Amino acid sequence: MLNPCDAAFAETLSARLPEGCLRAVEPRYVTEPRGRHTGIGGVVALPRSVAEVSEIVRACAEGRVGIVPFGGGTGLVGGQVMEAGPLPLILSLERMAAVRSVFPAENVLVVEAGATLAEVQEAALAAGRMFPLALASQGTARIGGNLATNAGGVNVLRYGNIRDLCLGVEAVLPDGSVLNGLKRLRKDNSGYDLRHLLIGSEGTLGVITAAALRMVPRPAGVGTAMLVVESPAAALALLAMAEERLAGCVSAFELISRQGLLFLDEVMPEVRQPFVDRPAWMVLIELGLPRGLDPQEALEELFVAASEAGLVSDGVIAQSAGQQAELWRLRESLPDANRKIGAVSSHDISVPLSEIPGFISAAEAALAGIGSFRINCFGHVGDGNLHFNLFPLPGQTRADHDNQREAIKTCVHDIAHGLGGSVSAEHGVGRLKTGDMERYGDPAKLAVLRSLKAAIDPLGIMNPGALLAEQA
Amino acid sequence: MLNPCDAAFAETLSARLPEGCLRAVEPRYVTEPRGRHTGIGGVVALPRSVAEVSEIVRACAEGRVGIVPFGGGTGLVGGQVMEAGPLPLILSLERMAAVRSVFPAENVLVVEAGATLAEVQEAALAAGRMFPLALASQGTARIGGNLATNAGGVNVLRYGNIRDLCLGVEAVLPDGSVLNGLKRLRKDNSGYDLRHLLIGSEGTLGVITAAALRMVPRPAGVGTAMLVVESPAAALALLAMAEERLAGCVSAFELISRQGLLFLDEVMPEVRQPFVDRPAWMVLIELGLPRGLDPQEALEELFVAASEAGLVSDGVIAQSAGQQAELWRLRESLPDANRKIGAVSSHDISVPLSEIPGFISAAEAALAGIGSFRINCFGHVGDGNLHFNLFPLPGQTRADHDNQREAIKTCVHDIAHGLGGSVSAEHGVGRLKTGDMERYGDPAKLAVLRSLKAAIDPLGIMNPGALLAEQA
CATH class of the missing domain: 3.30.43.10 (Uridine Diphospho-n-acetylenolpyruvylglucosamine Reductase, domain 2)
Incomplete structure (x- = not known):
């Protein structure tokens, strides 16, 4: 056509x-x-x-x-x-990468779609504020793509996905008309929210050309720690304790498994690790606190309380910005190490928080019936979002598992879906997961998605084949 | 039809x-x-x-x-x-008012649309959490209506509108099909976000029957103060100072004008007021803080810093829960007093934060050309959302201004719109403001709104005449 x-x-x-x-x-x-x-x-x-x-x-x-x-x-x-x-x-x-305007008094900036996420972060810092979206690919990823895919990352726990940080968009619709929606408003209830419809639509309903984004105040103090926990369940209990003590000032809470640490040992030994005995599970926690609270003290008190509750067994609290960066470097090196090892199959799933332990054990058990793998399970556990990635055993290769890939993916996705989860937590559907949309999507939802696509892009010219499988 | x-x-x-x-x-x-x-x-x-x-x-x-x-x-x-x-x-x-389930470990509850907002708040409190949406009508308003209108209120500054607190919805679509979207996920990028399309659609695209809502941790300490500021501009500078010092832990920031205080004197003298000389402007500020910070001390330090910066001239800091309630009672009595006085015209506008002072002075000047009024300007200044309401002078009545009402509304709305604002900040469009939608709506936006309505409700049975004017 x-x-x-x-x-x-x-x-x-x-x-x-x-x-x-x-x-x-x-x-x-x-x-x-x-x-x-x-x-x-x-x-x-x-x-x-x-x-x-x-x-x-x-x-x-x-x-x-x-x-x-x-x-x-x-x-x-x-x-x-x-x-x-x-x-x-x-x-x-x-080529549309300008920061059009910055309104520090409003905590708002207006940027064009081609600005990289790092450039947006820098513009906010230059205004004495912070743009809290943070991703491994932030130096390259452009904000228009972040919006089109509703990007997540490490600070969603506190600040939300990018849709929660966007006040308005300018976009070109499939007929070429321009949607002038660059409002800098916190409250605007005047009709269906087209901003939220375009965000996450992966370019299938129009092209976002600029956005009004929220900045947030920079915390007066930032504290970072790596804490050893016995299990993902203990990690979740630690998170609940931290949030209750700290009134929601937990900015990041990332789960890391021993397999990830062993991968670093294997392919990135230059990354410093805080614990000689690689623990089965640990979490990277970051606090962003008001004036008057010492971040190290707050983390020490949390550590003591969590130890007493049996939730943590060891930990390091960064004592300097350099140590903070080092802890983050470990976390951020995990995807690189994964790439060097070479995954058999990668998954970006989310489940309700309380289903995380159940998801991990069910997936491990089910996958054992398919083959033998090294599993690196890590990610944004505070958001219920895990990257659950499978790797070949030493001596084997990705190609050795080519004939299992479909079964693996279906196995992991079926379990996540069965627990009320999503098989596309933060990366989107793209062209890779259109089949999953059909398999797992609520029928009423799929029907509405198709009717929305037909209503806004009747010719089907916008990103053909992405998000929704083309109908025969 | x-x-x-x-x-x-x-x-x-x-x-x-x-x-x-x-x-x-x-x-x-x-x-x-x-x-x-x-x-x-x-x-x-x-x-x-x-x-x-x-x-x-x-x-x-x-x-x-x-x-x-x-x-x-x-x-x-x-x-x-x-x-x-x-x-x-x-x-x-x-009759569908059940709290279906509460997941304290996830900070999530699932409620039916008919539960009142107060019942949802209570269910969260019973779970040791908080549902932060708060409105004057919370004892009567039902959560389904809150969602359909994307309700705002006094805690939007920190916690967002209700759309920011909703993880998923169950809804009946105009063909009777059921959208099973009660996901309890923080991250789910699997197709267009129908939740956000239904929220704020004012019942014109379907009927929300239940929702999965986010709870938040209860702050360890809550502090409340009423501070006298010279002007709305000073109020905004005070807000910026508070947010910078407190890492976003400002939960509410409400502007109150002398006219509102005089109305209380006139029709609700039983409401205690903290300042004998009714100040021209004051703000009610509430902090929700982590453990380790004393709320009164934090407010005192803020008061000192703001005094030194010339932003505040007087203030009271609540020393007990009773005093906190008293300060809130003043704020919450303003709509009641307004009702007793009897407004000529009420407006629910929002503008970019930095345009607030300009909006107020421009609107006052323009209205002086229409007639003489008492203006009570108050509201959620931290969200750029003002209730800008006009009342007859003493001795005159609402009816005396009947022939000016259209001119007043157009005057106020034109100014808000001209400053990049919205003429429907938190109350929605309903049937009252469909004409405003046509007058102020971006043409591309209106075209998409109509095509969405036609796609999802082709028979036009859902809340006919609301949100979008019916086409001839």
Whole structure:
């Protein structure tokens, strides 16, 4: 039904735009971090303004040419990489990267979609505030992509996903019209919330070109500790204790398993580890506190209380910014180590908090029936979000398990779903998980999703094949 | 296009439901708090389960009968009161009021739509947690209505609107299908966020029957103070100072004007006031703090710092729970006093925080060109949300200004809109402000709103005439 973005279309489009807006595809637009998906190519458009985005989308609508919006290319589910179908136009927002304005007194900044997350964080810091979204890929990931995928990361526990940090969006809709929604308001109940509809829609309903984002005050004191816990259940009890004592001032709470530490020993021995005996489980906890509280003292008191309750057995509390960075470096090195080891299958699941221990034990037991693996289970346990990744035993390779991958994925996803969880917690659906949407989606939900897509993008030009499987 | 809910339809519907599900209309279903709207009547359905709601909606879809969802009836914009058109079915959720389950370890509770906000708060307290949404009408307002209108209130500054406190919804869609979306997940990126589409849709896209709601930890210490500020600008500077010192632990920050205090003197002299000379402006500030910080001390230190910066000139810090309640009683009495005085025109606007002083002065100046009024400007200044209400001068009545009302409303709304604000900050659109939607709505937004409504409710049976003006 769609037409390819061929030379004739590119020529027509080029004539409607200022010079230099189109370029031939380069490898970075058609590959992705894990090397699992490869795009079929297309032409790349590089608009400099919302007017140019509008013109491009209008032309694509007229020509019935598919559009793949492209941010930093860091997505892990193939949302930015179209592998089949008529050649698309790849719409990169990289030239729209301005911080349009900063309102420190309002705790708001307005940025264009092509700004990297790190640039947004820096703009907030320069204004004496903080933009709390934090991800491993923040140097490369662009804020438009973060919004399109409703990015999560390590501070969701306290500050929410990016949808909770977004006050308004400017977007180009599939007919080329511009949605002027850059409101800087905390309260605005005037009609259906299109901001929340576009956020997380993975480019299938329109292209976000700019956003008004919330900043938050910088905590007066920040404390970081790595605490050894006996089990994921103990980690959750520790979290509840911390939140109760600290009125919600727990900024991050990350679970780390022994397997992750052993992977670091194996492939990144330069990463310093706080415990000589690699513990079965530990948590990285960070507090962001009001003036008048000493973060180290608060963590020491928490440690004492948690020890008395039998929740923690050992721990280190960072005594300097350098030590804090070192603890975070360990956490942030886990995905790198995983990549070096080479996963058989990676999962980004969430379950209700109280189901976490049950999920882990059920998944381990069920997977033992499929094969033998090294499992690195880690992640944002305070959000119920685990990265539950399987690796070959030493001496084996990823390829040795190629014929088990589908069974593994189905096994893990069935268990998460059965516990009321999600098989796509923070990475999105992309093109990798459209089948999961059909398998696990509530029928009424799927029907509404399709009717929304048909209503807003009747030609189906926006990111074809992402989020929703194309119907036969 | 719709058919009336006449005796024949009621009989058909009754036959499909258990006994006692329908009743004749009573006054409470067709009136509203300010007495401005009167419903045309209809038949009232009182389902006990989501299956019964589904059956009712299905029957209405088959019969093309309009449905007005009804919660606590506390809405201020006529969303729950249909004044014209074919008689509707009034669908009251009052019998679906169960707290279905509480998960203290997850900070989650699942409640049915008919539970009052106060009942939800109590269930959270009983679990050792807190449900932070707080409104003047919380004893009567039902959580389904709170969700349908994305209720705000006094704790939005810290905890967000109710959409930020909702993890998932169960809803009956306009075709009678049931959306099973009661997920208890912090992270779930699997398709367009229907929860956020239904929240704030004012019953025009479906009927929310239950919700999974977030609880938050109870702060270890709560401090409350009333501080005298010179101006709204000084109030905002004080807020910024408080947030910076306290890492976001400011739970409420309410602006109160002298006019409000004089109204209390006039019609509610029993309300104790902390300052003999009624100050031009003051703020009620509440802190919810971690363990280890003394709330009174934190407020004293803030007061000293703010005094040194010239931001506050006087203040009282509550020394007991009784004194805290007294300060809150003053704030909560303002709407009652307003009602006793009798407003000429009430407005629920929001503007970007830094535009608040400009909004107030511009609105006062412009209104002086229309007539002479007493203006009570108060509200959730930390959210940029002001209730800017006009009252007759002493000796005059509301009726004296009847011919000015439209001009007043347009004047205030034009100014708010011109500053990038909203004319419906927290109360919603209802039937009162559909004209404002057309006047101030972004054209692309309005087009999408209509296409969403047509896609999800093609027969137009859900709360006809609310939120979107019916097209000729």
